[in-house]
Amino acid sequence: MNIGLIPAKTARMQPQQPALIDIPNDRRISYGELDERVRRLANGLLAGLQVEKGDRVAVLSKNCIEYMELYFACARIGLVLQPLNWRLGTAELARIIEDGEPRALAYAGDFDEVVDALGTQVTIPHWLRFGSDGTYEQLLAGASSEEPAVAASVGDHDPVLILYTGGTTGRSKGALHTHRSLFTGMVNQTVAERVQRDDVYMLTGQMFHIPVVLAMNYMAHGCPVVLINFEARLALEVIQRERVSAFLGVTTMLNWMMAVEDFDRFDLSSLRNIQYGGGPMPRKVVEAALQAFPCTIIQGYGQTEGMTMSFLSQEDHSAAVDGRHSGRLSSCGREAFMTTLRVVDGQGGDVPRDGMTPGEIIVSSEANMVGYWRQPEQTAETLRDGWLRTGDVATWDEASYVYIVDRAKDMIISGGENIFSTQVEAAIHQHPAVLESAVFGIPDDEWGEAVKAVVVLKPGMSATEAELIKAASEHLASYQKPRSVDFVDSLPKAPTGKILKRDLREPYWREHEKNV
Amino acid sequence: MNIGLIPAKTARMQPQQPALIDIPNDRRISYGELDERVRRLANGLLAGLQVEKGDRVAVLSKNCIEYMELYFACARIGLVLQPLNWRLGTAELARIIEDGEPRALAYAGDFDEVVDALGTQVTIPHWLRFGSDGTYEQLLAGASSEEPAVAASVGDHDPVLILYTGGTTGRSKGALHTHRSLFTGMVNQTVAERVQRDDVYMLTGQMFHIPVVLAMNYMAHGCPVVLINFEARLALEVIQRERVSAFLGVTTMLNWMMAVEDFDRFDLSSLRNIQYGGGPMPRKVVEAALQAFPCTIIQGYGQTEGMTMSFLSQEDHSAAVDGRHSGRLSSCGREAFMTTLRVVDGQGGDVPRDGMTPGEIIVSSEANMVGYWRQPEQTAETLRDGWLRTGDVATWDEASYVYIVDRAKDMIISGGENIFSTQVEAAIHQHPAVLESAVFGIPDDEWGEAVKAVVVLKPGMSATEAELIKAASEHLASYQKPRSVDFVDSLPKAPTGKILKRDLREPYWREHEKNV
Known part of the structure; x- marks a missing residue:
């Protein structure tokens, strides 16, 4: 390949078929x-x-x-x-x-x-x-x-692409992919998205990020790909005009799209499937999205180093919303078709599939990068015995659904207890005024770390620190609840949509030795 | 791979998941x-x-x-x-x-x-x-x-399977497949069938035929596979009881299933997709099947040597029945995801995509066999410069849909005119009493060959030779119409469901030199 x-392929079969619709440049x-x-x-x-x-x-x-x-x-x-x-x-x-x-x-x-x-x-x-x-x-x-x-x-094994990682954790490194690794990732996407030949794909991200491979995959199936520089109203207009059937949106994108004032006036009937990434969506957002968009929804979990490694399927979403296995909405799903995923302890053994014991996600797949460009040490650290170490901490359940509890470095340790910021964030989102949140640990003389929340409220809505802490506490153990809440207009984000907790955390830790 | x-894969993720349901042996x-x-x-x-x-x-x-x-x-x-x-x-x-x-x-x-x-x-x-x-x-x-x-x-390139070809055309030869070729065929099937993890597949054919790879593919997705020895009523019972969602059926199988007396009493709501093979289905059968089975339908065209090489999609079927591109029901669709298919003339150049000019179908794909086992000469004849020569004659249209007009050896030449038996068969099927038919050439002193039809009537229905010739003639040029019709109770078939015209033709040609 x-x-x-x-x-x-499509040039030979149907040369007139539209390949690229370049909205910014109107071509x-x-x-x-x-x-x-x-x-x-x-x-x-x-x-x-x-x-x-x-x-x-x-x-x-x-x-x-x-x-x-x-x-x-x-x-x-x-x-x-x-x-x-x-x-x-x-x-x-x-x-x-x-x-x-x-x-x-x-x-x-x-x-x-x-x-x-x-x-x-x-x-x-x-x-x-x-x-x-x-x-x-x-x-x-x-x-x-x-x-x-x-x-x-x-x-096959010829190198084809160096993609630099988002840089949320230090200097960016170039993940080197081959024809084989990209194509394997494309097969995983094809299976998960159930790509059809009459799809029209909208590329919402920039082409220097790994999701460009999703667009290339639709082109491998002969579908037109619409290029935009994402803006919520524009995306809705383009879906209507170009009869877009599939796209990838981080949670924030979907939130902004649904928040467009005259959302209901757009004809979105061409949509067949939306994939989201960047972590599980709060249950209410999933419900709202399934209500708002006339299509199926899947979640993909991946990294530049391994492309999409697991998926929460169409049926997983609809079942969860119908009340069956509803806890799976906080899962990133199960290993992809051509990928093997394990959650392992420090000795490399599988942690129990009990939904409770955390371990590191490691991945074996021909979709993995072959290494970091000119970084033999970092390559050896990340790819061990053919397994990609993701650095993500997760549990898994008896059906092998994976629940990311945190980036290893994002875990908060307070009074000797491990606190996973994603759990605290989910609890905060139970308050109806919360648009986005980021939870992390700040220095605390008594407990080692204290749970800090930074929150963006929905436009036109309000809430006090005490109200949010109270709402969150209903869903958390006492040691897990946020000790303080800051309100901000927006959260710092990597271009992938991933919240840059490093930037939020850094001012608090500047004076301290431990800077996780 | x-x-x-x-x-x-599934043993690791979900060891309790049913893998095989062996109906004949009740295990x-x-x-x-x-x-x-x-x-x-x-x-x-x-x-x-x-x-x-x-x-x-x-x-x-x-x-x-x-x-x-x-x-x-x-x-x-x-x-x-x-x-x-x-x-x-x-x-x-x-x-x-x-x-x-x-x-x-x-x-x-x-x-x-x-x-x-x-x-x-x-x-x-x-x-x-x-x-x-x-x-x-x-x-x-x-x-x-x-x-x-x-x-x-x-x-990858290690050999894994020798499958002997049906033997409809002389001594059977062993098509040698590798891990790579089988897996590539499985990806083609995955894309065409849009396999889902919660599917339940019913294997209707015997495991010494290439469709066993379709069942293995469902197993690669973690789905249960139900094994049966096909019988129409049993198949309906098993679909209902085991909640079967997908199977492969040749046209005859679907006909027999729909002809089961109390068909309407079976709960077939679990069905998601049926694939059929062995050639296009008459339009009326497609319409009846879409009416009778609550699911999508696709057609696959393939050979033991190249697995499934082209597909007529779900949307192609529903559009055709709705009156858009309805002629495509007589097509075997377009090249598969990981397959390149061409229709070429004697010099190896593409014939015009005009829906009229016949040529031979040739196929390039990693799903192709690597050769015939211990048959270097036949291998060299069949795999030329990486292209599999199918021996099937077809036209293609401007959107690259392929219309098989005949096996090269099944073409009838009468009075210097080429007559494609599939066209004559389609015309005969316009008569409502026709269940199955086979058309071939028999010796004729005046014209070289004359068009002969052998017909199976539907149970309880009747028609005369003259009625059938008259009905068929309405859709044919004069030189194409059948000169005689024989009525039989059943047609000789290969285990794949392919009608053995060789057996029908042979008695007529025994005395003649030319035996195509």
């Missing part, structure tokens, strides 16, 4: 056109830039058609794409570029200034600017549209 | 029990029979739990299963056994006499008889239940 040949491209441009780009890179199999090509851009062309063209001829997170500062970008040593940097015009700055800090042989008068189009215009001969010998 | 590890086995027996069998084969990777094990049995154990145990340790078609005579069985040179023959007690006869004709080192007092159980009882160490190094 050569991932770069994905557009070729559309069919599979036939896309595949021809991908072949030209591949030939242009080979001939014009003299790249060789295994060379890296970096890209700095918001979502656009050219970005997807680069994914397929590089993959097709055995190059390794190195997508850059444009939300990072120039210094970090320069560090990542030095890490990858790309032969070329492709970029969109919105990043001219960043690119100018980078030009003084890093050495890259070739710069390819998007746009009708740019070097990128010139490369395509001068290149052959023949199938590059090398494509037939690329695939 | 080691196919033999399939039961291990059930859970995934936990099955996986332990598979490990014991694997260790027993390794230690007790001194088999080595690549050795063959033959099996002669109707569907039963032990048969599936053999599939998984042999695969797990790198052995190659050689299932035998028990409908064949002893001489042909002996020939096939000599072809495979198995180290062992496992068999059920119903075949004692055949086995005795085989014993005088072939040399096999080990004979394993099923049953509580048999050598098969003795082997398991004395063997370790540890995971065999070799399992970790088996998979």
Whole structure:
């Protein structure tokens, strides 16, 4: 399987079929056109830039058609794409570029200034600017549209992608994926989403994050993919106009979409399935979403290093809402089709499937990354005997549903008791005014750590610290209840939607030795 | 991917989950029990029979739990299963056994006499008889239940299965499959059937035919598989009792099921999807099936050599019945997810996608067999430059839907005109009394060949030769209409359900030189 040949399948069968609908740039491209441009780009890179199999090509851009062309063209001829997170500062970008040593940097015009700055800090042989008068189009215009001969010998264990991890826990590292690992992740997604050929997929995230592979998977099935830069009302408009049937949304996205004033006026009847990630959704949000969106819902749990590793299924959601196994809504489901997942103790043995004993989630799958780019020590630490150590702490039940209790480093220890912040957050969400919350430990002279909550209230609603603590306490043991609550307008987040507790926690711990 | 590890996944996650429900022998086995027996069998084969990777094990049995154990145990340790078609005579069985040179023959007690006869004709080192007092159980009882160490190094390109082709066209040949080819076929099926974890699959065919891989695929998803020896009323009873959600049925099976007198009294509400094979179903049967069975319907087109190669989807069926693209009901759909399919002329170029120009279907896929066992010449003839030549003649339309017009050898040439028997059969089915039909060419001094139809009427209905010819003629060109019609009680069929036109044609051609 050569991932770069994905557009070729539909180009051959139905060249007129829409491939990409680029909303920000108001452009559309069919599979036939896309595949021809991908072949030209591949030939242009080979001939014009003299790249060789295994060379890296970096890209700095918001979502656009050219970005997807680069994914397929590089993959097709055995190059390794190195997508850059444009939300990072120039210094970090320069560090990542030095890490990858790309032969070329492709970029969109919105990043001219960043690119100018980078030009003084890093050495890259070739710069390819998007746009009708740019070097990128010139490369395509001068290149052959023949199938590059090398494509037939690329695939399986050849590296194809370096994705830098979100950086919620220190310096970002490049997770290296192969054609095989991406394709295996795509099969897992296909099974979980039950992808259909007449689906229309909306990519809500940025293409430098792992969910881009979900969009590529829909393209492998010949479906159109709609590119947007997410905004709640825009998403609703686009679903209606383009007859979108599937997308991935973090909980916040779904909350904002449902909060759009005239939500009921949008025709969302084309929706077939929504996947959410970034952790279980509060029960009330699941119920609201199943009510608001006329489709099934699944949850995926994953990491850049292992793609989607477990799923809570369509039936799990509908059963839970109907009162059967309703506790499973706080689970991230069960291991994916082509993935083996275990919850293990410190000695590597399975913890009991009792829904109570916490252990670390470890994962064996051909969808796992093959390692961190040029980080042998971190690779050895993370991939041990073929198992990816996720660093996530969970319990599992007798049917092997997995319940994440915390990132290992997010566990609060107060008076010798382990407190899992997700449990406290779930309790706080029982109060109807709570939109989002983050719970973490702060230094406490008496107990070691005390439970702190930071809360965002829903627009137009109010609650006091005492009310929230009281509401939460009804669902918690005494030692688990929050000792204090701060109200804020928004929570700091990684681009994936993951709340950056590190940033919230840091001011409290600055003076202390222990900084978990 | 080691196919033999399939039961291990669910055994680990949910050991109590039912794995096999063996209706003929009234037994059930859970995934936990099955996986332990598979490990014991694997260790027993390794230690007790001194088999080595690549050795063959033959099996002669109707569907039963032990048969599936053999599939998984042999695969797990790198052995190659050689299932035998028990409908064949002893001489042909002996020939096939000599072809495979198995180290062992496992068999059920119903075949004692055949086995005795085989014993005088072939040399096999080990004979394993099923049953509580048999050598098969003795082997398991004395063997370790540890995971065999070799399992970790088996998979991908290791051979796993020799399946002998139906033999509708001459001496049967053994199609050799690998772990990779079976798994790729399973992914194609997963996508087409949209397999769900809570499915219950009913295996209607015998385990020496390729659809056994569909059942193994459901097991890879952790679903129970119900084994039956097909009989229409039994199938309905079993669907109701075991809450079956999916099965594969050839058109005849569905016809017989719908013809069961008190069909309406069965609770078939558990059904989610039916796949049919063996060629397009007449439009009226599709309509009746969609009416009778409360589920979606798909068609698969495949061969032992390439498993399922194309599918007509759920949506294709419902759209066609609703009057959109209704002609697609006579198509076998479009290439599968991990398969490339072309319709080519004699020079290997694609024929125009005009729905009119016939060519041969050729297929490229990792699901293809790697060759015919010990038949280098036939392999070279069938697998050319990585493309499987199917020998099936088809047209395709602009959306790449494929319409099989005939097996190359089934085309009738009359007065210099090519006549495709499937077209004539479709016309005959317009008469309401027709249950099944077979059309082929017989010698004709004036025209070369004349169109002959053999027809089975529905129970309690009647029609004359003249009536049928008249009804068919309304939908055919004059040169295509049948010149004569024979009425019979049943048509000769291969175990796959494929009508054996060879047997019908043969008496007419016995005296003639040309015997297509």
